[in-house]
Amino acid sequence: MALDPGLLEILACPDDKGPLRYLPDEDILYNPRLGRSYPIRDGIPVLLISESTDLDEDEKKRVDEITADGSQSSSPEG
Amino acid sequence: MALDPGLLEILACPDDKGPLRYLPDEDILYNPRLGRSYPIRDGIPVLLISESTDLDEDEKKRVDEITADGSQSSSPEG
Numbered sequence: 001m002a003l004d005p006g007l008l009e010i011l012a013c014p015d016d017k018g019p020l021r022y023l024p025d026e027d028i029l030y031n032p033r034l035g036r037s038y039p040i041r042d043g044i045p046v047l048l049i050s051e052s053t054d055l056d057e058d059e060k061k062r063v064d065e066i067t068a069d070g071s072q073s074s075s076p077e078g
Numbered sequence: 079m080a081l082d083p084g085l086l087e088i089l090a091c092p093d094d095k096g097p098l099r100y101l102p103d104e105d106i107l108y109n110p111r112l113g114r115s116y117p118i119r120d121g122i123p124v125l126l127i128s129e130s131t132d133l134d135e136d137e138k139k140r141v142d143e144i145t146a147d148g149s150q151s152s153s154p155e156g
Contacts, residue, residue, distance in 0.1 A: 007100045012121025043090025
C-alpha cells in the first residue's frame with residue numbers, strides 16, 4: 001500500500017534534473033519550473049524531452065494549483 | 079511529502095505489464111513475477127527490457143524479502 005515512500009522524490013526531469021510532480025488523474029509527471037509535462041504511457045513514465053509537452057499559461061496555472069501542496073489560493077485576478 | 083498516492087501503483091513492467099516494486103536503497107524497480115529489475119538512472123526509471131537485469135535465485139530471494147509487505151518470514155531451509 002505505502003510501499004513507495006520516495007519514488008516520486010527521486011524521479012527527476014531529464015532537462016533541469018529537478019523534481020517532478022505526479023498528476024494521477026492525467027497520468028502525467030509535471031515539472032513546475034519549466035511548466036512541462038511528461039506522459040506516463042501504459043505505466044511507463046516517458047521522461048524524454050522529445051516526448052514532453054510545454055504547457056501554456058492557463059494549463060500551467062491549472063496544474064500548479066492541482067499539484068500545489070496545500071497553498072491552494074486562487075488568485076484574485078480572474 | 080505524500081504527493082504520490084499511487085505513482086508506484088500505476089507503473090508497469092514493459093514485459094508482463096504487471097506492477098513493480100521500488101527499492102529505494104538500490105534505485106531499482108523490481109518485477110517479482112519475472113525476478114527482474116529495472117534501473118533508475120539519474121532519477122529516470124529505465125523501463126526497457128533491454129536494460130533490465132534478471133536476478134539469480136539468491137538475489138531474487140533477497141529482494142523478495144526486502145520488498146515483501148510485512149510477510150517477512152525467513153524460510154527454514156538455509
